[in-house]
Amino acid sequence: MATRAKLEQALLRFQQLEPVLACPICRTMLRTQPPTSLLCQRHHSFDLAKNGMVHLVAGPTKTQPYEKRLFEQRHRLSQSGLFRPLLIEVAAQLGRHWSGHSNKILLDAGCGSGFALHYVREQLGLVQERPYGLGVDLAKAGVHLAAKTYDCLSWAVADLANLPLQAGTCQGILNVLSPSNYSEFRRVLAPEGVVIKVLPTKAYLQEIREISSPGQELKQYSNDAVLDRFRQEMHLLRQTTVRYLWPIKHEEIRAFLEMSPLTWNLPLDSLEAVLASGRETVTMEFMVLVGARRQAN
Numbered sequence: 001m002a003t004r005a006k007l008e009q010a011l012l013r014f015q016q017l018e019p020v021l022a023c024p025i026c027r028t029m030l031r032t033q034p035p036t037s038l039l040c041q042r043h044h045s046f047d048l049a050k051n052g053m054v055h056l057v058a059g060p061t062k063t064q065p066y067e068k069r070l071f072e073q074r075h076r077l078s079q080s081g082l083f084r085p086l087l088i089e090v091a092a093q094l095g096r097h098w099s100g101h102s103n104k105i106l107l108d109a110g111c112g113s114g115f116a117l118h119y120v121r122e123q124l125g126l127v128q129e130r131p132y133g134l135g136v137d138l139a140k141a142g143v144h145l146a147a148k149t150y151d152c153l154s155w156a157v158a159d160l161a162n163l164p165l166q167a168g169t170c171q172g173i174l175n176v177l178s179p180s181n182y183s184e185f186r187r188v189l190a191p192e193g194v195v196i197k198v199l200p201t202k203a204y205l206q207e208i209r210e211i212s213s214p215g216q217e218l219k220q221y222s223n224d225a226v227l228d229r230f231r232q233e234m235h236l237l238r239q240t241t242v243r244y245l246w247p248i249k250h251e252e253i254r255a256f257l258e259m260s261p262l263t264w265n266l267p268l269d270s271l272e273a274v275l276a277s278g279r280e281t282v283t284m285e286f287m288v289l290v291g292a293r294r295q296a297n
């Protein structure tokens with residue numbers, strides 16, 4: 001699509017989101033301002049980038065040196081279907097709490113390259129439904145990929161600690177393999193809304209971690225603290241585990257090592273060693289947590 005048409009479409013989608021958006025600096029309503037801006041009531045202005053994404057952050061953002069590579073590789077593997085069984089479960093859990101024709105939104109908090117929001121909406125048949133979904137991440141490299149790939153949704157560089165949203169506007173919040181900010185989640189969540197958090201389990205990519213550092217890495221990694229924190233911060237409605245095996249392909253080796261903070265500092269020969277060991281699959285195992293606001297919140 002030509003840049004101009006793409007920008008017009010992106011602005012129209014942000015217009016659909018006007019009732020839920022908030023200025024990250026002063027929290028007043030944000031309105032679209034043609035041709036390519038969002039403007040708050042106190043005249044803070046945010047311009048759409050060429051790919052249709054917008055920076056909704058109060059100050060400058062820092063780019064981490066690893067993040068471009070991480071999001072590119074995770075994106076590449078997501079395109080080959082690596083996360084599909086996981087996202088089918090996420091969509092099923094969200095579907096139990098999603099009431100049709102809501103004027104509230106589905107937020108992907110920590111969206112990275114955007115595959116989760118896109119796929120889950122598709123699974124739930126929400127593709128044409130308005131208002132459109134919003135994906136936010138502080139990592140510009142991820143949001144850039146999302147805007148480039150899924151131009152049917154809205155994407156913003158934003159801080160999870162200062163979400164550019166009015167209170168009570170999200171019917172669902174996806175938080176997939178990303179840090180959380182629970183006080184912000186509770187602020188923007190509608191009373192009937194749910195947070196769906198995905199975290200890796202001890203078995204996630206265990207073949208790679210076992211071979212690269214026998215005994216150590218597996219012992220070190222535990223999701224207990226993350227799970228405890230979720231239970232403290234949210235009312236836990238459900239907890240499920242999704243487990244499947246993914247066939248190792250030689251051409252995906254580098255992508256596998258670089259897509260996760262758990263493995264990105266392992267040497268490239270780690271997966272070669274997995275291949276040499278005769279194993280043909282790696283374990284994908286995740287915990288899916290569904291949480292609501294506590295009554296007292």
Ligand SMILES: [Zn+2]
Pocket residue numbers: 023024025026027028040041042043044
């Ligand atoms: Zn403002």
